[in-house]
Amino acid sequence: MEGEQVPNTKPLSISRQSLQRMPLYLEHLKKLRADGSSHVSAAFLAGELGLHPVQVRKDLAAVSKVDGNPRIGFALEGLIEDMEEFLGCKNAHEAVVAGVGNLGRALLSYKNFDRYGLSIIAGFDSDPAVIGSTVHGKEIFDVSRLTELCGRFTVHIGIITAPAQYAQDICDAMVRGGIKAIWNFAPAHLNVPGDVIISNENLAASFAALSSRLRQRQESLCI
């Protein structure tokens, strides 16, 4: 689950939950197109993804100008195009990762970020055993060069996957290097200037939500 630090963000015209469903829609719409479909209805999509049709209709209306035909639904091609435009899939955003351990390596190696316009171009670490190596073809630099190289690469997105106690220093170095958006995986609250956006990622929080829903379901079955 993701949490955005409020003071540095503009209000979104669409809820976070809706935003988080968009990549699911996009993947599914592309799959339907690959299977030969030309149209899709909100009710069908809702059924396939286990969502409420009203919710799906609202989500699609928020990102797409494509009008659904009451009989055959939405034209897939236009819907996919609008969804990609909305998610910024066609604008390549280059990013760097600081902390190339288990999580940093996984992100550097993940092939499908480019579908959403994210290209991780390099990593940074403090461990001499890691510095100078490559992960998935991307070079790992000494974290002491973070500010200098962020500036030289003109990247605007920084990803923090280092231990929490180093996260603020890494964040500051990124900001000095011109980073404007930080995807923070470290369990630390980061202070940033007002023009820098922070998005905090927390798998434990996602699990807590899942676990709470499971408990509610089990309790309702016991009654």
Ligand SMILES: NC(=O)c1ccc[n+]([C@@H]2O[C@H](COP(=O)([O-])OP(=O)(O)OC[C@H]3O[C@@H](n4cnc5c(N)ncnc54)[C@H](O)[C@@H]3O)[C@@H](O)[C@H]2O)c1
């Ligand atoms: N948000 C989530 O859901 C989630 C999930 C897993 C881990 N985490 C967090 O992500 C971080 C990394 O976890 P991990 O399992 O990959 O840890 P890890 O120990 O495998 O990797 C950490 C890496 O950071 C490097 N490092 C240490 N100090 C550094 C510094 N000052 N600058 C740059 N690199 C530095 C280490 O050398 C190591 O390569 C931790 O903060 C962890 O709590 C978050």
